[in-house]
Amino acid sequence: MSAMAAQMQADASAGAVLALRGVQRSFGPVQVLHDISIALYPGEVHALIGENGAGKSTTMKIMSGYLAPSGGSVELDGAPVVFARSRDAEGRGVTLIHQEFNLAQLLSVEQNIFLGHELKRGWRLDHAAMRAQTSDLLGRLETPLDPRAQVSGISVPEKQMVEIAKALSRKARVLIMDEPTAALTTRETEVLFRQIERLKAEGTAILYTSHKLDEVAAIADKVNIMRDGRLVRTAVRGEMSVDQMAEAMVGRELSDMYPPKRPSDGAEPVLEVSGFSVGEVVKEATFALNRGEILGFAGLVGSGRTELMEGLVGLRQATGAVAINGRPIRLHSVEAAMAAGLVYLPEDRKEHGLILTQDMRRNLTLLALKNFSQILIDKRAEEAALDRAIGEFDIRAPDREVLVGNLSGGNQQKLLLAKIMLAEPQIVIIDEPTRGIDVGTKQQFYGFIHQLAEAGHSVIVVSSEMTEVIGLCDRVVVMRRGRIAGEVTGTEVNEDAIVRLAMGLDRKDNGHG
Amino acid sequence: MADTTGTVPKKGGFRFDVQALGPILALVVLVVIGTLLNPDFLAGRNITNVLSRSAFIGIMAVGMTFVITAGGLDLSVGSMTAFIAGIMIMVMNALIPSLGTTWGVILIGMGAGLALGAVAGAVNGFLITRMGIEAFIVTLGSMVIFRSLVTWMADGGTISLNFSLGSLYEPVYYGGLFGIRWPIIIFAVVAILGEIAMRHTAYGRHCAAIGSNEQVARYSAVHVKRVRMTTYIVLGVLVGLASVLYVPRLGSASNSTGLLWELETIAAVIIGGTLLSGGFGRVWGTVVGVLILGLIDNILNLTDLVSPYLNGAIQGVIIILAVVLQRARKSSR
Known part of the structure; x- marks a missing residue:
């Protein structure tokens, strides 16, 4: 100087x-x-x-x-x-x-x-x-x-x-x-x-x-x-x-933060939920998820979105009917949900998603460990899976033995997505996909979600970031005080409509004033 | 951070893990000291003695490694040994009139010992996992209960096995294969199975996951309560196994049987490098820990440099030292 x-x-x-x-x-x-x-x-x-x-x-x-x-x-x-x-x-x-x-x-x-x-x-x-x-x-x-x-x-x-x-x-x-x-x-x-x-x-x-x-x-x-x-x-x-x-x-242009929305592959429901209640926090939720769709779940913090999803995958006691591919099914444990092709990416990756004191390989295979072990764990298969995950989800780490706690938030989230995808699910529920991760990684993550849907997975995205839900989803379910307050689709997917539903305002007011 | 797209460099092949070597170095040093102080130290007879006496603690310590790795603790193993040994002896004595002094009686006694261990472990596990009471509290309680029961069963004295049945049973402790005593063989088998289970099976992976973060394990489809429960049951069975080997050694059980064994067991696990807070366990380390404790005892008995009464003090220093070294590892990470 x-x-x-x-x-x-x-x-x-x-x-x-x-x-x-x-x-x-x-x-x-x-x-x-x-x-x-x-x-x-x-x-x-x-x-x-x-x-x-x-x-x-x-x-x-x-x-x-x-x-x-x-x-x-x-x-x-x-x-x-x-x-x-x-x-x-x-x-x-x-x-x-x-x-x-x-x-x-x-x-x-x-x-x-x-x-x-x-x-x-x-x-x-x-x-x-x-x-x-x-x-x-x-x-x-x-x-x-x-x-x-x-x-x-x-x-x-x-x-x-x-x-x-x-x-x-x-x-x-x-x-x-x-x-x-x-x-x-x-x-x-x-x-x-x-x-x-x-x-x-x-x-x-x-x-x-x-x-x-x-x-x-x-x-x-x-x-x-x-x-x-x-x-x-x-x-x-x-x-x-x-x-x-x-x-x-x-340091570059972010012209397309979100990938182009996909038209839904017709209304072929993969997951049908009706009269689903979780304790006192979710009451009588009814909705359906179509094949290859990215369905948004919006609502205020505490509106019961996370509890609903945790109930669906067997993490919480719940009542109500669930059908996958038209077949009624009972999901009373994470294992049962996984066997039925349904996995959940938790919103709190540090407390519920990853073991910060272990390496990437152990974290990656924990959920789908059965696929890697007869009696003994096949470490070579695990290493190969880690190689694929690193390539596929662009995970960046100083070395393979690094403890997951030392990865950045974005790389942790990529590893977590790779982890649940190892269970080869049909339906993927992602709760707060981009909490606390930076803009560049966010954009990348939206691309991953888009690719999942393209590959025929059906995705539910729960998010408190309004722009995220609007940018990603063609259809958005809005929850309020434990109930499903309504649903918006197509051109209706905008901040005003979602906020009105989330806050419980009368939709009729819209456009007449 | 490296800006290469989705690539992660592999670390150089050979990594020198001083922390893992610590306990082994300590063991080598002890062997050297022992040999210098007493030429008989490495004699086959002495080694056999050390190993077969360490086998009781060793067999239990392998089970304890899993309990601690999964974030638990069991303080009751010492008095559980005394209780199981007492019941075994009473069962066998009671069967002699009808079945005679036969191997049948001994096999029933052994079966009772193993079954009782499983039940005792299951009760501990049930109270801890299903009732949600802290492991420390539950096993502190069962430790006192077992100790009191054995004192009551012996009426304050000693429960002795029928002498001639005891002679028949003796080879289970003193006999062996190819000159290696049974307790040593069984300890070795348990340790090898334990090492494989910890490092190469989903069960071991699940124990470490639960001990690291129970919630992550739950969200990852691990049956947290079931795995925890089985660690206590397996430990109980191993305590039963240790008792089965212990009874023919003295042919009796009393108030002082297995006294402080729980502490020696836990100490061996910790010296071996397993984290007391759970999440990381090393069965071979536990074996080294058991040998370290056994050798210290033996060296003090063979030499007259230090009074054997100071054995406990030296063990205590080593336990604290082991934890200090663990602490150093944690903070260097």
């Missing part, structure tokens, strides 16, 4: 509360960050976006003292600092909120907020003061929570708020959030964004990451786009459209 450029950069970050200046970072021989410069100003919301593996996490960790840069500097209030540990950064007002919260589940809200910084009167804890301050903080965040509530019993967005309250109690001036909205519903996200606006008004500098680009466009004052360890672009609000952001992230 020339002296003049450095000078310009120094001027550019004058007044910044936290700035990265030409930061480099290597892990062993691999350089993961190249010359990153970002300046955060008080009262400004920054978004940091990029594909998985672009270097967002590393950047955030360096900002918050979890990692040291290998080159360049971190500056706080214009002066270079070296955070020896994350606690140092926290002490100086820089806090990182992890995607997986750092809360002690069995402690109360108040105990969590003051964990490690307990207020004391002499040698005793000052419970009254801590409770009062907690109430005060939660009040500021419009979160009506009892300070004494146990954290394990509160909702995910409430936990998010507790994390923020914890950061505020430590006088955070810079708040760094790793995908805060990944687990939130639209409404919860709105609440979070109101809090972000409030913090912003109070002069807090905020940086957050998200895969949801429409949110980024709505809330961020500045958007920083990373690709392959470099900051490729910084844009101010309104400068870039969502499509342009996606293209800058991927």
Whole structure:
């Protein structure tokens, strides 16, 4: 960097509360960050976006003292600092909120907020003061929570708020959030964004990451786009459209995010479900899935979509009639469903889909292990299956023995799809196909789903991402409060129609106003 | 990450796994120390002695490897041995008047021992998998119950096998094939079958899957409860098998039979590299662990450098050391 450029950069970050200046970072021989410069100003919301593996996490960790840069500097209030540990950064007002919260589940809200910084009167804890301050903080965040509530019993967005309250109690001036909205519903996200606006008004500098680009466009004052360890672009609000952001992230045009919709192969039902109930959460669901079709399932989080699918594949107790290829069938276990040609890709790949502490081969064959063993497991056949899966689903891993937990989310999801396809199913249910994976892999995944349908599989896609359901499916079933609220097909498949059904609004209103 | 499309490089063929070698190195060191301290150490008689005494713990430890790998634990195996041995002896003594001092009586006694082991394991397994009570609690309870039952059956003393029947039964412990005693042969067979089952069958794969993440196993069509249940039943049968071999050794059972064997069994499994938290098990490691514990005992008995009373202390140090090494492996991953 020339002296003049450095000078310009120094001027550019004058007044910044936290700035990265030409930061480099290597892990062993691999350089993961190249010359990153970002300046955060008080009262400004920054978004940091990029594909998985672009270097967002590393950047955030360096900002918050979890990692040291290998080159360049971190500056706080214009002066270079070296955070020896994350606690140092926290002490100086820089806090990182992890995607997986750092809360002690069995402690109360108040105990969590003051964990490690307990207020004391002499040698005793000052419970009254801590409770009062907690109430005060939660009040500021419009979160009506009892300070004494146990954290394990509160909702995910409430936990998010507790994390923020914890950061505020430590006088955070810079708040760094790793995908805060990944687990939130639209409404919860709105609440979070109101809090972000409030913090912003109070002069807090905020940086957050998200895969949801429409949110980024709505809330961020500045958007920083990373690709392959470099900051490729910084844009101010309104400068870039969502499509342009996606293209800058991927580095190529994403003209066709979704493959062309296929006309249905006629109405030959493969799966017929009627009067299907799962406990109290799914009531009397009736629908049919046709051969070679991609059927969407939309609805709010908690509308019973996942429970319905888990009931169908024998993971939950259920009542009602199910027929496959016209033959009535009882599916009381995952094994029975698999034998009938029905498999399910769970929405939570880390808790239900893959064993993170095992290698790819063991994960790949676990569901269909019977096909690989007489008495003994045929390892050669397993290796061959892994070779095919790697090729077919474009799985990228540093080596074959890598533990699945060390793969990126996108590659995990590809492996999971390969795993359920080894059972040679006729019907594939995919719950949240692209949660937490980057734009490029998403597009690839939509291609896979399309290919499955082309090859004659019948696919159900459950998704909370409206654009995904609309882009992929020719027919969409909408659920609301455990019941099937309706179905849209063809040109009716649009956001308005789906939202109306999902929210229980009268469809007649549409078009008359 | 490499940007090659859908290719995954294979690692170099030879990988040097220090962690897996740890227990073997410890075993070699023990053998060397033993030989230096006492020239009789490697004599056939001494080795036979060590191995046949280790066989009881070894047979149970193979079963315990599966229980722990599947995320369970069984504290009751020591007192279960005493209980089964006691019942076996009482059954055989009771049959002598009608059937005489015959192999028939012994075979019935053996059958009773194995069946009782299966039932005891099934009860443990039922309470753990179907009633959802923690394995630690269930087997702590059954451990105390079995110990109390055997004390009551012996009326605080010793249950002794009829002397002449005992003489007939003796070769099952002291006899053998080609100069190798039966307990050693049976331990070897159990260990080999266990190793194959763990590494090369769906059952072993399922145990590791359940111990790693029960939910993933459930979503992957693994019968979680059934597999867990069978680990306890298999362990019970192996405890029965150990008892069948143990009874002819002393011909009696008492309150102190199999005392602390559960700890030695679990220790052998952990020293061998199986994760106490489940998800990864190594049967050959367990065998090495059993031998390590057996050799320490033997070396202390053969030499007078350290009092044999300190045996427990040394075993304790080794158990803790083994876990520290495991910890190091986990964090290096």
